[in-house]
Amino acid sequence: MKTGSDTLLQLESEIVKVLRNIYDPEIPVNIYDLGLIYDINIDEQQKTVVTMTLTAPNCPVADQLLIDIRDRVSAIEGIAGAEIKLVFDPPWDQSMMSEEALLELGML
Numbered sequence: 001m002k003t004g005s006d007t008l009l010q011l012e013s014e015i016v017k018v019l020r021n022i023y024d025p026e027i028p029v030n031i032y033d034l035g036l037i038y039d040i041n042i043d044e045q046q047k048t049v050v051t052m053t054l055t056a057p058n059c060p061v062a063d064q065l066l067i068d069i070r071d072r073v074s075a076i077e078g079i080a081g082a083e084i085k086l087v088f089d090p091p092w093d094q095s096m097m098s099e100e101a102l103l104e105l106g107m108l
Contacts, residue, residue: 004044007078008042010078011042011046011048011076011078011079012040012042014076014077014078014079015040015042015048015050015073015076015079016032016040018072018073018076019031019032019037019050019069019073020032020033021072022065022068022069022072024036024055024065025059025061025065026055026059027055027105028104028105029097029101029104029105030101031052031065031069032098033097033098033100033101033104034055034092034096034097034098034101035092035095035096035097035098035101036052036053036054036055036092036096037050037051037052038051038052038053038087039051042079045080046078046079046080047079047080047081047082047083048073048074048079048080048081048082048083049082049083049084049085050069050073050082050083050084050085051085051087052069052084052085052086052087053086053087053088053090053091053092054086054088054092055092057088062086066084066086069082069084070082070083070084094107
């Protein structure tokens with residue numbers, strides 16, 4: 001039987017997999033490797049809060065992107081609901097991108 005901690009780690013891993021399949025509409029890289037995800041918090045009831053930012057505050061598809069993220073994270077088996085918290089502090093910059101994203105964009 002899994003401990004609570006093991007379950008939360010497994011759920012977080014599943015969330016990261018889902019986030020790696022959601023792409024920024026203007027940059028052909030997933031939102032996780034772009035560094036847009038600041039925090040994933042799962043409580044004991046498996047309710048999840050994903051804290052994230054956008055590459056630009058005036059992103060024209062921000063509303064739809066947030067709905068898509070919420071819906072996909074909420075659909076993960078074992079997740080009891082998801083809230084997406086959008087923040088702009090600290091502001092996103094290219095230094096937050098993963099090595100994979102930098103390679104994909106030819107920046108390494």
